[in-house]
Amino acid sequence: xxxxxxxxxxxxxxxxxxxxxxxxxxxxxxxxxxxxxxxxxxxxxxxxxxxxxxxxxxxxxxxxxxxxxxxxxxxxxxx
Numbered sequence: 289x290x291x292x293x294x295x296x297x298x299x300x301x302x303x304x305x306x307x308x309x310x311x312x313x314x315x316x317x318x319x320x321x322x323x324x325x326x327x328x329x330x331x332x333x334x335x336x337x338x339x340x341x342x343x344x345x346x347x348x349x350x351x352x353x354x355x356x357x358x359x360x361x362x363x364x365x366x367x
Contacts, residue, residue: 325355
């Protein structure tokens with residue numbers, strides 16, 4: 289039971305925010321990108337502070353960038 293909150297719930301929050309983001313984006317709601325950005329930030333914090341994982345930090349930094357870009361470009365019209 290103690291292993292469920294080994295990482296202070298940060299991993300659970302990131303996983304839940306990712307699931308919410310997938311549901312929102314699947315329903316074509318752009319706020320899913322924001323949910324993914326919060327999840328990415330949580331995964332980055334987890335990777336830096338608790339897991340010391342370069343792969344987790346680098347991967348989620350890239351995902352954070354692409355999610356930010358997706359949110360910004362959502363309403364831009366194509367030329």
